[in-house]
Amino acid sequence: MKTRFLFMMILSFLSMTSTAQQALWGAPNLVSPEIHDNNTVTFRLLAPQANEVKLSGDWMPSEGWVPGSVAMEKAGDDAWTYTTEVLPSELYSYFFLVDGLRVPDPNNVHRIRDVATVSDVFLIGGGKAELYRVNDVPHGTVARRWYDSPGNEMTRRMTIYTPPGYENSNENYPVLYLLHGMGGDEEAWIALGRSAQILDNLIAQGKAKPMIVIMTNGNVFQQAAPGDSPKGFYKPTMQLPNTMDGKMEATFRDVIEFVENNYRVKAEKENRAIAGLSMGGFHSLHISRYYPNTFAYVGLFSPAILPDEKVKSEVYENFDETLKTQMDNGLNLYWIGIGKTDFLYNFVEDYRKKLDEMEFQYEYHETEGGHTWANWRDYLTEFVPRLF
Amino acid sequence: MKTRFLFMMILSFLSMTSTAQQALWGAPNLVSPEIHDNNTVTFRLLAPQANEVKLSGDWMPSEGWVPGSVAMEKAGDDAWTYTTEVLPSELYSYFFLVDGLRVPDPNNVHRIRDVATVSDVFLIGGGKAELYRVNDVPHGTVARRWYDSPGNEMTRRMTIYTPPGYENSNENYPVLYLLHGMGGDEEAWIALGRSAQILDNLIAQGKAKPMIVIMTNGNVFQQAAPGDSPKGFYKPTMQLPNTMDGKMEATFRDVIEFVENNYRVKAEKENRAIAGLSMGGFHSLHISRYYPNTFAYVGLFSPAILPDEKVKSEVYENFDETLKTQMDNGLNLYWIGIGKTDFLYNFVEDYRKKLDEMEFQYEYHETEGGHTWANWRDYLTEFVPRLF
Numbered sequence: 001m002k003t004r005f006l007f008m009m010i011l012s013f014l015s016m017t018s019t020a021q022q023a024l025w026g027a028p029n030l031v032s033p034e035i036h037d038n039n040t041v042t043f044r045l046l047a048p049q050a051n052e053v054k055l056s057g058d059w060m061p062s063e064g065w066v067p068g069s070v071a072m073e074k075a076g077d078d079a080w081t082y083t084t085e086v087l088p089s090e091l092y093s094y095f096f097l098v099d100g101l102r103v104p105d106p107n108n109v110h111r112i113r114d115v116a117t118v119s120d121v122f123l124i125g126g127g128k129a130e131l132y133r134v135n136d137v138p139h140g141t142v143a144r145r146w147y148d149s150p151g152n153e154m155t156r157r158m159t160i161y162t163p164p165g166y167e168n169s170n171e172n173y174p175v176l177y178l179l180h181g182m183g184g185d186e187e188a189w190i191a192l193g194r195s196a197q198i199l200d201n202l203i204a205q206g207k208a209k210p211m212i213v214i215m216t217n218g219n220v221f222q223q224a225a226p227g228d229s230p231k232g233f234y235k236p237t238m239q240l241p242n243t244m245d246g247k248m249e250a251t252f253r254d255v256i257e258f259v260e261n262n263y264r265v266k267a268e269k270e271n272r273a274i275a276g277l278s279m280g281g282f283h284s285l286h287i288s289r290y291y292p293n294t295f296a297y298v299g300l301f302s303p304a305i306l307p308d309e310k311v312k313s314e315v316y317e318n319f320d321e322t323l324k325t326q327m328d329n330g331l332n333l334y335w336i337g338i339g340k341t342d343f344l345y346n347f348v349e350d351y352r353k354k355l356d357e358m359e360f361q362y363e364y365h366e367t368e369g370g371h372t373w374a375n376w377r378d379y380l381t382e383f384v385p386r387l388f
Numbered sequence: 389m390k391t392r393f394l395f396m397m398i399l400s401f402l403s404m405t406s407t408a409q410q411a412l413w414g415a416p417n418l419v420s421p422e423i424h425d426n427n428t429v430t431f432r433l434l435a436p437q438a439n440e441v442k443l444s445g446d447w448m449p450s451e452g453w454v455p456g457s458v459a460m461e462k463a464g465d466d467a468w469t470y471t472t473e474v475l476p477s478e479l480y481s482y483f484f485l486v487d488g489l490r491v492p493d494p495n496n497v498h499r500i501r502d503v504a505t506v507s508d509v510f511l512i513g514g515g516k517a518e519l520y521r522v523n524d525v526p527h528g529t530v531a532r533r534w535y536d537s538p539g540n541e542m543t544r545r546m547t548i549y550t551p552p553g554y555e556n557s558n559e560n561y562p563v564l565y566l567l568h569g570m571g572g573d574e575e576a577w578i579a580l581g582r583s584a585q586i587l588d589n590l591i592a593q594g595k596a597k598p599m600i601v602i603m604t605n606g607n608v609f610q611q612a613a614p615g616d617s618p619k620g621f622y623k624p625t626m627q628l629p630n631t632m633d634g635k636m637e638a639t640f641r642d643v644i645e646f647v648e649n650n651y652r653v654k655a656e657k658e659n660r661a662i663a664g665l666s667m668g669g670f671h672s673l674h675i676s677r678y679y680p681n682t683f684a685y686v687g688l689f690s691p692a693i694l695p696d697e698k699v700k701s702e703v704y705e706n707f708d709e710t711l712k713t714q715m716d717n718g719l720n721l722y723w724i725g726i727g728k729t730d731f732l733y734n735f736v737e738d739y740r741k742k743l744d745e746m747e748f749q750y751e752y753h754e755t756e757g758g759h760t761w762a763n764w765r766d767y768l769t770e771f772v773p774r775l776f
Contacts, residue, residue, distance in 0.1 A: 031623075049439070049487035099437035103491050109501050109614070110621040118497055122621055136618045139543070143531035145555075155527070167533075167650060226497070230524045233498040233510055235419075262555060 030079055032107040033094075033122045039086045041122065043094070044079040045072065045105065050098045053080040057094035058119075058372070059087055069097060089127025090374055091194060093119035112191045114373070115183035116236045130201070131381055132194040137204035138164030142196050144186070144228075147258040149220075151251030156217060157224035158255065159186045161196050162263070163203055163210035172266045174388040175212045175259060176297075178380075179276030179283050182304070183238035185225035186217040189380075192373045193277075198380055207385045211273075212263055216255050218276075218283055220248045243279060244306065246313025249286045256294070270332070273387050275299025277376045278344070282306060289326045290315050296332040297387050301379040302342050302371050305351045320358075327360045333386055334362040337379040339369040418467055420495040421482075421510045427474050429510065431482070432467040433460065433493065438486045441468040445482035446507075446760070447475055457485060477515025478762055479582060481507035500579045502761070503571035504624045518589070519769055520582040525592035526552030530584050532574070532616075535646040537608075539639030544605060545612035546643065547574045549584050550651070551591055551598035560654045562776040563600045563647060564685075566768075567664030567671050570692070571626035573613035574605040580761045581665075586768055595773045599661075600651055604643050606664075606671055608636045631667060632694065634701025637674045644682070658720070661775050663687025665764045666732070670694060677714045678703050684720040685775050689767040690730050690759055693739045715748045721774055722750040725767040727757040 032044040043055050053072040060068030072080040080096075093112065096103045104111060108120040123129050140163045149156045166173065178195060180188035189195040195213060202208035219240045223229040226236040242248065260267045272295045276284040281303025288298045334355075338348045355362055365382060369375050420432040431443050441460040448456030460468040481500065484491045492499060496508040511517050528551045537544045554561065566583060568576035577583045583601060590596035607628045611617040614624040630636065648655045660683045664672040669691025676686040722743075726736045743750055753770060757763050 047487075047489050050489070051437070098486070098489060098491075099435075101435050101438070101486060101491065102494055103486075103489065104506070106490055107623060108621070109504055109506050109624060111499070111506065113497050116497055118492070118499065133620060134612070134616055134618055139534040139545070141531050141533040143529050145529040146527040146552075157527070164534075224522070228522055230522055232521060233496070235495060236497060 030107050032079075032105050033120075035122060035124065039089075039124050039126065040084050041087060041124070042081060042083040043072065043096075043105065044081050044107070045096050045098070045103075046079045047096075047098050047103075048077060050080070052097075052099055054097040055082045055094060056097060057084075057092055058374075059084070059090070059092055072096075087124045089124050089129040091121060091123050091129055091132045091377070093121050095119055113187070113236075114192055115238055128378070128381065131198050132377065133201075134197055135201055135204070137200055139200050140164050140196060140203075141167065142190060146224075147254070147262075149251060149254040151254050152220050152247075154223050156220075156222075157186055157228060158217065158258075159190050159215040160263075161190075161199055161213040161215070163199065163212065165210065166212070166264075170264070172264045173210060173212050174271035175214060175263075175265050175273070176384070176387060177214045177216065177255070177272070177274040177284075177287075179216065179218050179274070179280030181276070181278030181280050182243060183236060183240075184280075185219060185222065185236075186215050187225045187228075189213075189215045193377055193380060195380065198377065199384065202381070202384055209388045211384075211388060212259070212265060214255065214259055216252075218248050218280060219243055220251055244282060244304075244308075245311050246286075246315035248283055249290050249315045250313070252283075252287050253291070256291075269293055269296045271296075271388055273297035273299070275301060275335075275380075275383055276303070277301040277379075278304045278371065286315055289319075289322050292322070292325060293329045296330075297335075298331065298333065299335045299379065299383045300337070300348075301376050301383075302338050302344055303336070303348060303351075304344055305347045306344075323360070324358065327358060331361070334360070335365070335383055335386070336362055337365040337367060337375070337382070339367050339371065339375050341368075341370040342375075343371060418495050420467075420493050421508075423510065423512065424471075427477075427512050427514065428472050429475060429512070430469060430471040431460070431484075431493065432469050432495070433484050433486070433491075434467045435484075435486050435491075436465060438468070440485075440487055442485040443470045443482060444485060445472075445480055446762075447472070447478070447480055460484075475512045477512050477517040479509060479511050479517055479520045479765070481509050483507055501575070501624075502580055503626055516766070516769065519586050520765065521589075522585055523589055523592070525588055527588050528552050528584060528591075529555065530578060534612075535642070535650075537639060537642040539642050540608050540635075542611050544608075544610075545574055545616060546605065546646075547578050547603040548651075549578075549587055549601040549603070551587065551600065553598065554600070554652075558652070560652045561598060561600050562659035563602060563651075563653050563661070564772070564775060565602045565604065565643070565660070565662040565672075565675075567604065567606050567662070567668030569664070569666030569668050570631060571624060571628075572668075573607060573610065573624075574603050575613045575616075577601075577603045581765055581768060583768065586765065587772065590769070590772055597776045599772075599776060600647070600653060602643065602647055604640075606636050606668060607631055608639055632670060632692075632696075633699050634674075634703035636671055637678050637703045638701070640671075640675050641679070644679075657681055657684045659684075659776055661685035661687070663689060663723075663768070663771055664691070665689040665767075666692045666759065674703055677707075677710050680710070680713060681717045684718075685723075686719065686721070687723045687767065687771045688725070688736075689764050689771075690726050690732060691724070691736060691739075692732055693735045694732075711748070712746065715746060719749070722748070723753070723771055723774065724750055725753040725755065725763070725770070727755050727759065727763050729756075729758040730763075731759060 056069035444457040
């Protein structure tokens with residue numbers, strides 16, 4: 001073969017690309033975010049024509065629903081920069097505001113979508129967020145798989161975590177059904193919740209039993225996450241039909257049947273858990289009550305306990321009676337977690353009063369913070385070691 | 389249970405969020421991109437303080453490596469807008485340039501990373517891109533799974549497409565190994581290449597046989613894509629060690645062994661195919677030659693046929709001899725595709741001359757265009773129906 005010394009050419013190709021990128025994108029070789037050894041973080045953005053650049057990060061106190069932000073500074077033609085205080089261990093998200101326009105960090109490709117918002121992310125280790133890292137431990141498999149939902153008259157997609165070793169054993173495994181909140185979908189827990197990393201790490205540390213985790217799409221109006229269904233690429237919204245009207249709960253049997261017919265599971269109550277955040281907490285509450293004696297473990301993470309008397313569904317009928325039956329049938333764990341500043345706090349408090357009056361046994365975890373993924377990752381980390 | 393009429397509160401919560409978003413992100417209810425019935429597309433961006441806003445899309449002619457762009461216009465306080473000519477059916481990517489700063493479309497959450505660049509995408513149907521859609525057909529399963537690579541002394545991740553019905557049959561399936569280019573990883577073909585959609589659709593149309601598609605990470609220096617390995621979140625680069633020095637090819641046996649030990653495959657030459665783009669074409673050329681009599685189908689998509697005599701590896705030794713052996717052993721298909729303006733065109737031409745001199749049978753597909761994902765999706769669409 002006629003050989004050629006082409007690495008020069010490749011390098012020149014790469015350098016042309018890089019120059020083009022430099023000209024176009026304005027931020028060629030900046031390091032941003034730069035995480036320093038002391039867990040302060042420096043952000044950098046080259047935006048020479050901007051009058052004002054701010055940084056908004058989810059560690060900053062928000063004003064109501066408006067995320068906090070700080071001004072970035074620049075000297076001469078240099079990049080706009082900002083260095084944080086020492087940040088506690090967490091998975092953080094942020095964006096820039098360039099003359100009022102929300103702009104991602106061009107030097108950070110790690111972005112996660114939350115409903116219709118895409119944010120850059122970074123991770124501060126040394127504490128709880130070590131569980132959110134991909135560490136050098138055995139890894140489970142994450143699959144996106146379609147299943148038939150006769151109750152919804154459609155095929156739908158779910159995200160499935162099978163633990164390390166699942167494929168190479170004949171064992172049966174317990175199952176955790178893990179439900180997202182309003183505007184979320186079957187991608188939410190895996191992306192924002194770092195569920196695969198938390199499970200991998202807790203299992204590797206011997207703190208959690210190997211288990212299958214089923215992350216469904218609770219918007220029964222949808223087949224799959226926006227962009228992953230025949231509806232094509234569209235902008236996600238918080239408000240969708242049929243999210244809290246009983247249909248999701250009534251058709252959840254399709255999920256359980258699919259899982260139990262298609263995976264090596266321990267198909268009995270003692271080996272089924274269900275948990276969810278916000279709307280998913282509402283779903284978990286109702287599913288665990290509506291399907292009698294099916295789940296031994298229930299986790300309500302900042303649950304949106306918001307029934308509406310105007311909504312007519314057999315799922316929500318005879319609430320007190322079926323809750324009593326659920327209690328009488330016995331549960332290994334009924335776990336409720338909520339942050340002190342969560343806008344749903346009072347409704348959870350009312351629900352706890354109800355449980356107390358019934359002498360329904362539950363564990364209650366009140367934490368700092370509000371209706372945030374930081375809390376939901378914490379709750380998952382607390383809940384999972386208690387299962388099975 | 390004490391019921392409450394809380395939908396008002398939820399709506400108010402949503403509306404607060406929405407107002408906050410409006411204040412912060414500047415583009416609350418714009419539709420962008422808006423794909424019109426005649427396949428023109430309107431882009432909109434609210435950036436009231438900007439002096440100049442451009443749109444850059446991959447359908448625009450580039451100048452060298454600098455993507456083309458057009459000025460957007462605004463009237464008064466309205467959004468900056470631009471409407472394209474009629475666009476042919478394709479999956480397109482684009483971004484805005486706001487006073488020189490690259491900015492994604494805040495109204496489009498559908499973004500795909502290509503090496504270190506994240507772009508918004510949209511799809512124009514009515515032609516070949518119908519194959520890139522999630523259509524209402526049976527869907528295969530896509531799994532990210534870790535495997536042991538003794539040759540690289542690490543566990544590594546691959547992306548695996550199993551065709552519809554795989555899990556519910558006892559059949560064995562043929563396997564296509566599908567390799568990415570420089571700077572890519574095990575996410576490239578599934579995200580940019582729309583491989584799962586192309587396979588789902590071609591299989592549903594009866595144009596392709598149900599097959600397993602294995603998308604490996606060809607950067608044997610890496611365990612997994614940036615962000616998905618213990619190296620954490622870092623900025624991807626084109627240039628990585630050990631990409632074209634023989635190590636990838638020499639350790640590819642680990643991939644084949646894992647696949648054949650862990651999936652129901654037809655483990656013989658007639659049911660193995662290998663194809664790749666650019667660097668992955670180079671890998672496919674060498675792997676199919678280096679592993680004697682292993683693959684009956686070979687696809688070289690814009691292959692980077694760039695051996696360097698300075699690189700010493702047994703993989704590249706006795707090239708002519710082993711290529712002759714590969715020919716003599718027999719192949720069902722040796723397929724080469726390249727675009728007329730590809731910067732690698734001349735090197736592929738040289739390689740074809742060599743094949744011609746040897747009377748090595750191959751199929752050659754010369755297309756318009758250059759070194760682009762649009763071409764590689766085309767080549768996959770052409771190649772897959774020819775397999776097995």
